[in-house]
Amino acid sequence: MKSTRQPPGSNNAVKLALAWGFVGIPLVWGIVQTLVNAITAFR
Amino acid sequence: MAGSFLHRERTIAPAGYSRWLIPPAALCVHLCIGQVYAFSVFNLPMTKLIGITQSAPDDWKLTELGWIFSLAILFLGGSAAVLGRWVEEGGPRRAMFTAALCFAGGFFVSALGVYLHQLWIIYLGYGVIGGTGLGIGYISPVSTLIRWFPDRPGMATGMAIMGFGGGAFIAAPLSVWLMSRFSSSTHVGVAETFIVMGLIYLCFMMVGAAIVRVPPPGWAPANYTAPAQPKPLVTTQNVFVYDALKTPQFWLIWWILCLNVTAGIGVLGQASAMSQEMFRGQITAVAASGLVGLFSLFNMIGRFFWSSTSDYIGRKNTYFVFFALGTALYALVPYAGAIRSVALFVLCYALIFSMYGGGFATVPAYLRDMFGTRYVGAIHGLLLTAWSMAGIFGPVLVNYIREYNVTHGVAPAQAYNVTMYVMAGLLVIGFVCNVFVKSVHERFHMRAAEAEAEVEAAPVFGSE
Numbered sequence: 001m002k003s004t005r006q007p008p009g010s011n012n013a014v015k016l017a018l019a020w021g022f023v024g025i026p027l028v029w030g031i032v033q034t035l036v037n038a039i040t041a042f043r
Numbered sequence: 044m045a046g047s048f049l050h051r052e053r054t055i056a057p058a059g060y061s062r063w064l065i066p067p068a069a070l071c072v073h074l075c076i077g078q079v080y081a082f083s084v085f086n087l088p089m090t091k092l093i094g095i096t097q098s099a100p101d102d103w104k105l106t107e108l109g110w111i112f113s114l115a116i117l118f119l120g121g122s123a124a125v126l127g128r129w130v131e132e133g134g135p136r137r138a139m140f141t142a143a144l145c146f147a148g149g150f151f152v153s154a155l156g157v158y159l160h161q162l163w164i165i166y167l168g169y170g171v172i173g174g175t176g177l178g179i180g181y182i183s184p185v186s187t188l189i190r191w192f193p194d195r196p197g198m199a200t201g202m203a204i205m206g207f208g209g210g211a212f213i214a215a216p217l218s219v220w221l222m223s224r225f226s227s228s229t230h231v232g233v234a235e236t237f238i239v240m241g242l243i244y245l246c247f248m249m250v251g252a253a254i255v256r257v258p259p260p261g262w263a264p265a266n267y268t269a270p271a272q273p274k275p276l277v278t279t280q281n282v283f284v285y286d287a288l289k290t291p292q293f294w295l296i297w298w299i300l301c302l303n304v305t306a307g308i309g310v311l312g313q314a315s316a317m318s319q320e321m322f323r324g325q326i327t328a329v330a331a332s333g334l335v336g337l338f339s340l341f342n343m344i345g346r347f348f349w350s351s352t353s354d355y356i357g358r359k360n361t362y363f364v365f366f367a368l369g370t371a372l373y374a375l376v377p378y379a380g381a382i383r384s385v386a387l388f389v390l391c392y393a394l395i396f397s398m399y400g401g402g403f404a405t406v407p408a409y410l411r412d413m414f415g416t417r418y419v420g421a422i423h424g425l426l427l428t429a430w431s432m433a434g435i436f437g438p439v440l441v442n443y444i445r446e447y448n449v450t451h452g453v454a455p456a457q458a459y460n461v462t463m464y465v466m467a468g469l470l471v472i473g474f475v476c477n478v479f480v481k482s483v484h485e486r487f488h489m490r491a492a493e494a495e496a497e498v499e500a501a502p503v504f505g506s507e
Contacts, residue, residue: 012061019067019254023074023206030212034340038333 051134056256062191062264064254069184069203071251072139075244076146076180077210079119080339082112082169084218088231092160095231103162111169113434118174120431123182127424128284130179131417135187135255142180143248149173150241157234180248181207181427185407186420190258193416194267197358197408201350204404208343214240276359276480280488281415287422290483292413295476299362300406301429302473306369306466307399309437313445313459314338314392320455321380321388334389341393342400349401350408358409359480365398366474373467377460403430413483440465 047053086108093099130138152168184203192199221239225232263269273279287293310317315331326334353361372391379387406426411419441462448458 012059012064016061016063019064022250023067023070026213027070027074027206027209030209030214030216031340033216034212034336038336040333 049133049137049140051137051257054134054136054255054257055259056262060256062258065184065188065191065256066199066202068135068139068251068255069188070206071254072142072180072183072248073203073206074210074213075248076142076177077207078214078240078244079112079115079173079177080208080211081214081218082115084215085233085236088222088233089157092157092231092233095229101160107162111165114166114170115174115177116434117431118171119177119181120427120434122175122178123424123427124178125424126175126179127182127421128418130182130424131186131284131421134257135183136252138179138183139248139252139255142176142183143245143252145172145176146180146248147176147241147245149176150237150244154234154237154241157237178424178427182420182424184251184255185423186416186418187255187257189407189411189416189419192264193269194264195351195354196411197353197405198347198351200407201347201404204350204407205343205346205400207403208339208346208400211339212343217243274357276357276482277412278415278483278488280483280485281417282413282422282483282487283489284418284421284425286487286489287414287418288425290413290487292480292483293422293426295480296406296409296413297426297429298476299473299480300402300426301433302469302476303362303365303369303399303402304430304433305437305440306373306469307396307402307437308433309441309462309466310392311338311342311396311399312438313441317459318388321459322383322385323456325383325385334392337389338392338396342396345397345400346404349398350404353405353408358405358412359477361401361405362409362477363474365402366470366477369395369398370467370470370474373463373470376463377457380456380460413480415489417489 086105089108090098090102090105093102149169149172152172153165154168156162156164156168185200188199188203189196218236218240221236222232225235269279282290315328315335318326318331318334319328349361349365356364372395376388376391379385379391407419407423410422410426414422444462444465445458448461449455
């Protein structure tokens with residue numbers, strides 16, 4: 001099988017940060033909201 | 044123009060493309076469609092669309108509104124089963140694009156239904172159109188992730204399916220916040236919230252469709268060499284999507300998923316009421332809602348943790364853990380109630396829900412091990428009918444057993460004990476099904492000529 005391995009592009013780091021931030025920030029926000037509600041509920 | 048953008052050839056990754064961009068692309072879709080788990084936040088406001096502060100006689104009833112979620116889950120399973128091959132052969136971008144249009148379109152149609160106060164329009168909008176988007180979106184990134192991560196297929200699909208579990212964490216507070224912004228003394232604000240959420244989800248899912256790529260033919264990760272000797276229970280062959288239905292392995296895994304989900308989904312919907320009734324005076328209604336949030340978090344984390352673990356210990360062993368440990372934990376819950384140990388109860392449930400989520404997330408890699416990479420997405424779509432079935436039977440089973448006990452004089456605190464033992468029994472059956480899973484017989488493998496004909500008819504990119 002012919003392999004076409006490529007070195008990562010120079011701007012990949014920026015793309016990765018943007019892509020993961022795009023999905024990670026809302027998810028972390030939602031989890032924090034849930035945990036805050038859970039902690040409040042137990043007080 | 045749009046046609047060429049969606050064409051599968053436009054999605055082949057260019058040189059230097061990082062495979063770590065694929066999980067966020069998949070998460071763009073799964074975080075959105077995971078909203079379905081938070082749809083219940085609209086139920087109460089939608090019972091007051093006319094009365095505003097309290098339900099008017101012409102307002103919708105909760106029982107009528109409950110069908111919206113059920114329809115959506117039913118169409119999720121149906122569309123994943125029927126459209127799986129179309130998704131597989133058209134590539135991930137076309138599927139994600141279509142899922143975005145259907146899911147967001149479902150919100151827009153539902154907004155019209157709220158505006159006109161016609162419940163059937165909401166059934167059609169969120170239930171049928173949105174549910175179809177759910178099914179297409181759920182399976183759209185699965186085979187692409189498996190092709191990009193031949194070394195860690197469990198972890199890769201686990202990340203996406205974790206997003207489905209996490210979508211409710213974003214959707215619930217966002218929906219409540221939007222409704223509070225749009226509501227007034229004469230208006231509940233549900234229609235506007237539907238429109239805004241539809242727009243947000245449309246944009247978010249389109250970003251996923253734009254960045255997703257399939258690997259070029261012959262691609263392999265750096266420093267990865269396919270094992271010289273195939274691992275036990277991991278095939279290097281492919282099984283055609285509809286031939287998979289003829290194998291005992293498909294139906295055994297169907298039952299494994301169905302039983303694991305039935306046990307989990309049955310108690311998931313009752314977790315709040317169950318914790319309050321089992322620990323009367325110890326767990327209040329407010330604390331119970333906090334507990335449900337905590338359990339949902341474990342459901343989400345379990346999806347990533349267990350599917351990643353399965354890359355090391357194997358899929359079959361992972362399900363053995365689910366069924367053996369799950370049986371013990373379900374049997375332990377009545378004891379936790381008897382000694383009134385909230386800590387033990389929470390620990391049991393946290394682990395149970397982590398394995399409930401883990402069951403969803405590990406199954407695509409289990410299918411890949413059994414049936415190969417080529418049609419794994421479509422086969423996964425067919426398997427999701429097990430989820431639809433479990434979604435109906437699980438809650439019914441729990442409610443029926445509890446009702447039977449209460450009407451026969453059992454105290455509410457002990458009414459769930461039988462339920463727990465029944466759930467443990469279901470997991471024992473699942474354990475037995477898992478025992479019988481062996482490699483697929485070679486007569487079901489696609490022959491080279493068949494595979495070539497399939498590729499010519501509808502090329503699937505990135506097959507290793």
